[in-house]
Amino acid sequence: MKVRQRAQGNTRKEPSAGSTTAKGSNSLLPPDLQASFADFDKAHGEGILMRPGATVKFNVIPTGIFILDFALLGGWPQGFVSMTYGYHSTAKSTIFLNGVREFQRKHTDKYVVWIDAEGLYDEEWARMIGVDTTRIIVARPEYGEQAVDILEDMVQRPSVGLIVLDSIPACAPMKVLENSAEDDTMAALARLMGKMCSKITTRINSERRKDHYVTIWNINQIRNKVGFVLGSPRHLPGGFQINHVPTTKVWLKLTKQVEGKDEFENVVPDYNEQAFEIEKRKHGSSINSGAFDLALNPKGKVNQGCVDSVDTTVTFAKKFGFIRGGGGNFSLLTEKRGYVENTKSGERREKAFTKFPKLEDIRQFLHDNPEELITLQRSIIAEQRVSKNLEALPPDGYLVGNGGRLVRLNREEA
Secondary structure: OOOOOOOOOOOOOOOOOEEEOOOHHHHOHHHHHHHHHHHHHHHHHHOOOOOOOOOOOOOOOOOHHHHHHHOOOOOEOOOOOOEEEEOOOHHHHHHHHHHHHHHHOOOOOEEEEEEOOOOOOOOOHHHHOOHHHEEEEEEEOOOOOHHHHHHHHHOOOOOOOEEEEEEEOOOOHHHHHHHOOOOOOOOOOHHHHHHHHHHHHHHHHHHHHHOOOOEEEHHHHHHEEEOOOOOOOOOOOOOHHHHHOOOOOEEEEEEEEEEEOOOOEEEEEEEEEHHHHHHHHEEOOOOOOOEEEEEOOOOOOOOOOOOOHHHEEEEEEEEHOOOOEEEEEEEEEOOOOOOEEEOOOOOEOOOOOOEEOHHHHHHHHHHHHHHHHHHHHHHHHHHHHOOOOOOOOOOOOOEEEEOEEEEEOOOOOO
């Protein structure tokens, strides 16, 4: 059933965890512009015109993979459209499932909608990665137009914070399904995706004015053109418009699969050596490529489908000064500042450096203390953003001190 009217639901505004818009004052505007603002606000609602001096703050959803977080300056942009693509078996869905897990940690009151156009969503695999499957709504559309209608409807639901479309090529238009296989249906998918892009752009902008920052993740697949000689044979289904809507575009690659042994000494895949390239990024500048290992063996240090980011974190922590020393005297600082400050009460307490005799002891400490690992990773991201003259974006449970550095609070303080 196609949705023609705006979805009804709870109109409560969500807190500014994703993004916030500070409104200026009409008193600073000339009388003619004040009248224009008043007319537009009355006719179309507040926020369609932003007052001079108003600022827009963007937040992020961590990817669950530190090197990718570093490349994206914190994670997937919240309240916008992002897209990953690659050849088959490059962990596109798994990467987004890691992101779903991180989104659920930050937003315990929001639901995730997974539009499973391929029909391959595996609840057991998602649970193994750490996803709370009780807060995922799985939709299995019968044809592409139905998938677009579901997406358009769910964007307008205040309880929904994230929508994943898996995948664009699987959204077969009705024209393709109803006609004979001999009929020409060229560009039917591109036309459908063009309508989807126009709809979601308009809907997201409308919801953002209501302080509802819904995020959309699209998955696409690389196809090779047949008989192509000159130039690149790579092709992304869905037309050209789908490349303009996302603010972030990531190309995922599988470089090598390494084998290991399970508990029965059988030879099984141990982990995948994955690589990525950032092909589009509108929210700042960072590294454009990187690599990580995706765990596949249940006997590993992390769950299947997850990434062990400890070694990468230690490397960047040394570069940014969070790990210092050498020989038999190392020190770990999970926050860059030398003290912790509670901005609510004004209380300030000294923070002790953690001493370790060997660098391997730091790695083991971070493996055994996931909260300290996350704190260190987010502190590095904040330090990176501040070094690029960007605002540090703390996740839930963190505050930013006067120096712009990330400071972690105890749960009772937060």
